[in-house]
Amino acid sequence: MEGVVPPRSGVWSDVVGQPDAVRVLAAAAQAASSQVRGERSPAGAMTHSWLFTGPPGSGRSVAARAFAAALQCERTGPDEVPGCGDCSACRTVFAGTHADVRLVVPEGLSISVAEMRSLVQAAARRPTTGEWRVVLIEDSDRLTEGAANALLKAVEEPPDRTVFLLCAPSDHPEDVSVTIRSRCRVVRLRTPSADAIAEVLRERDGVEPETAEWAASVCGGHIGRARRLATDEQARDRRAAVLRIPLGMTRFADVFRAATGVVATAESEATAANEERNEAEKEELKTAMGAGGTGKGTASATRSANAALKELEKRQKSRTTRSQRDALDLALVDLAGFYRDVLVTRSGARTPLNHPDCDEQVSRAATEWTSESTLRRLEAVLQCREALSQNVKPIIAVEALAATLHRG
Structure with missing residues (x-):
């Protein structure tokens, strides 16, 4: 067998x-x-x-x-x-x-x-x-x-x-x-190859071959991410904005601008992803609990409906928080990949880059930064991911990260 x-x-x-x-x-x-x-x-x-x-x-x-x-x-x-x-x-x-x-x-x-x-x-x-x-x-x-x-x-x-x-x-x-x-x-399970991902995008999702190959090469082996990058222009824009951060931290004021931008983007993405569903769930619950009814027993039903609505809102808030963290973590993974690419370039290793479409920016950073400062930046990204997993407030964790990225 x-x-x-x-x-x-x-x-x-x-x-x-x-x-x-x-x-x-x-x-x-x-x-x-x-x-x-x-x-x-x-x-x-x-x-x-x-x-x-x-x-x-x-x-x-x-x-x-x-x-x-x-x-x-x-x-x-x-x-x-x-x-x-x-x-x-x-x-x-x-x-x-x-x-x-x-x-x-x-x-x-x-x-x-x-x-x-x-x-x-x-x-x-x-x-x-x-x-x-x-x-x-x-x-x-x-x-x-x-x-x-x-x-x-x-x-x-x-x-x-x-x-x-x-x-x-x-x-x-x-x-x-x-x-x-x-x-x-x-x-x-292992990380699927870029060729296997590109094949799926072409054959199953109908993505143009050039776009499929690009998305497969920059998705980090994540099939779902590859599909989003290939089909969603906003997802491509968010990734591009994150990858502009490393070389865009020229002044200390950029620390707060970058941190605010990353967190705000994650929050808006989480809100947009859940807003329509949240409203639909609330309307379904109100209907199921007899909202707008009249007559005997409506006062009791209203109290029950209000209690159920509060419980629903609590679950929805938790879901939105999870979505925000996932969006932030995705941005941090992209940043970590950039600094990893800089280290690979400085070492001269013949290893595929995580962001091959950013090879010019990576090469520029590799000439301007030392390996030690690049490694400190990479470690700061990983520490930020750990801080977020420990429920540190996102803006605080990301501002601390941005300060380290600026300082090097």
Whole structure:
């Protein structure tokens, strides 16, 4: 079974540049199908808990969804690799509407213990329409300690026909507790090549070849970022603005201008990304709670509606904060890539640049800065990312960073 090479079609076509992972997952899905039919399957090919790890943009959640779809796929012949992508089960898994696949996509800063307990209870039920009940948790590194403990109990004694799929940046204890990791089979994804990303942009998204190659070369191996850069002019403008910062810090006044600009851009991006959805959620909640009704019991209903609305606004605020941090972190990753390129250029190493379209700016910086000052700037960017992860106020963290970038 481990030798099965799935076709580059169906649900597996979305898993870009991960042939080894696809081979393992396809073999496991085929073994699971054999188990359902009561046939023998290779020992160890299928297990009840999986951990998908890999750098941002490597496609952890995409691989997990493809596997979930393959487990539910209605094409289950003994000589077929499940995951056709065309049957009702495959389509509903990717649409997020399959009755037996529970997707947890955290939008706030963490996954609470209450949410995880509810999820564990749902996971204990037998599948209704499919052969397996699948629980897929994206960003499982956001589990609180209590939530991780609640999940651990379910992973230790999993219900029959229930499969847990966890996604995290790595299997390091900072991302996933050792006790949970030890009960999971780890699928390690790698950064896809620029050629593989460009091919996907051309063939699946219809991007012009030149644009696809450019986006693939500057996205840092992040497939989603490549797609945004190739199709969204505002995303390209935001990246360009960030990459003008290193050589634009000529006066101390530029420190505050740069810091304010970066934070304001992240805030406006987060607001724009969530504003329409927030209003729609509020209107749906008001309608569901009987807003505008008259007659007996309306006072009580209004109080309940107000309480529910406050809870919704709290979740929305957490989601917006998360979006702002993600936007800031993306800007910092671009900055770190620039300083890394300067160090590479100064060393004379024949290594591809993170920002090949900025090679002139990088070469200029490499002649004006020492390696030591460049490294200090790079370390400051990494420290800023760490400060933001520790809930330091964004403007304070970014102003401190900008001061170091100016000083060198």
